[in-house]
Amino acid sequence: MNTKEPELFCRQVNKLIEHGCEITDYEQAIMILNKINYYKLSAYFLPFRDNDGNYKQGTTLLQVYKIYEFDRKLSAFLYGIIQKIEVFVKTQIAYYHSNKYGALGYLDHSNVADKMIEKHKKLIDNFNTEVKRNKELPFVKHHIDNYDGKFPLWVAVELFTLGNTSQFYSQMKTADKKVIARSISYITQTECTYSQLESCLRCLTTLRNKCAHFGRIYYSRFKWFPSLPYEEEYKAYARGRNFIYLYPYLYIMKVLYPSPESWNGVVTELAALIEEYSSYIDINCIGFPDNWEEQLSRE
Structure with missing residues (x-):
């Protein structure tokens, strides 16, 4: 059985960006992911996902963190x-x-x-x-x-x-x-x-x-x-x-x-x-x- 490999915080941030999440403060994003498990936080992106699994235009990490x-x-x-x-x-x-x-x-x-x-x-x-x-x-x-x-x-x-x-x-x-x-x-x-x-x-x-x-x-x-x-x-x-x-x-x-x-x-x-x-x-x-x-x- 294949198991996902762990990712560094910087890679997690880059992954969010790749999926269309707007991040204006890279260091702040690192700090957020230091405090909240990436997998847990990803559930709060659900209302912002489109049919392709990417984030809708205008989705920001700050908004999801505030939610x-x-x-x-x-x-x-x-x-x-x-x-x-x-x-x-x-x-x-x-x-x-x-x-x-x-x-x-x-x-x-x-x-x-x-x-x-x-x-x-x-x-x-x-x-x-x-x-x-x-x-x-x-x-x-x-x-x-x-x-x-x-x-x-x-x-x-x-x-x-x-x-x-x-x-x-x-x-x-x-x-x-x-x-x-x-x-x-x-x-x-x-x-x-x-x-x-x-x-x-x-x-x-x-x-x-x-x-x-x-x-x-x-x-x-x-x-x-x-x-x-x-x-x-x-x-x-x-x-x-x-x-x-x-x-x-x-x-x-x-x-x-x-x-x-x-x-x-x-x-x-x-x-x-x-x-x-x-x-x-x-x-x-x-x-x-x-x-x-x-x-x-x-x-």
Whole structure:
């Protein structure tokens, strides 16, 4: 099997120039490629490529670098919001489930939907693996030493990823999912059915993982279409699409944000970030309509 050979930074710059990228400061270009892997940066050139694989006229390395900067800041911004939602959802699930089924009821396969028992077994196996992997963490060690390795659900969720949380919710009995969805809706002041919540958590997990692992958000396509309360508005956006960009995932955050009274401040902060890079980015590459601030703001 043939393997590509590594290239010196100067050759990487020359390669960009050969493909039509405008570089006015050669040394600056070298410094950029010292900080960002050429392969990683090349993904940000996607909107600027023509059918021959070259860059469209007027494409500059500075613009692509600024898009990369914007993408990193956007990713960190989104990750912070997702973390708040994750803590909130875990709290709601742990509170309801442990009060109904007991502290260790989450381990009992009879407390999930019948068709989900096998998936639940895998989830618990994965949880036990996480316990072993994190046995030196103070709270894990404390429960191993003092409680025979038994973790009540409100402790166990600290080892759950958002993906685990999404899976656990999807495995619950419908009646339980409905109660949790109503509780979340009451706090967020946005009606969200259990099926919509299930869809939103699955989609949010995809975005969370992309943010956590430094994946590209800008011009990135998402295959999961979230089921959302904003039916007509969202249907108009999704109609005829076989993929979506970021924008609908902001709706998820609006629906699930645990402090609705401060959500408009989040929108303002996002608007400031977009304005900072407005000379370099195209909001269509993240799926934002022109009136996105109006749509995302709460009344």
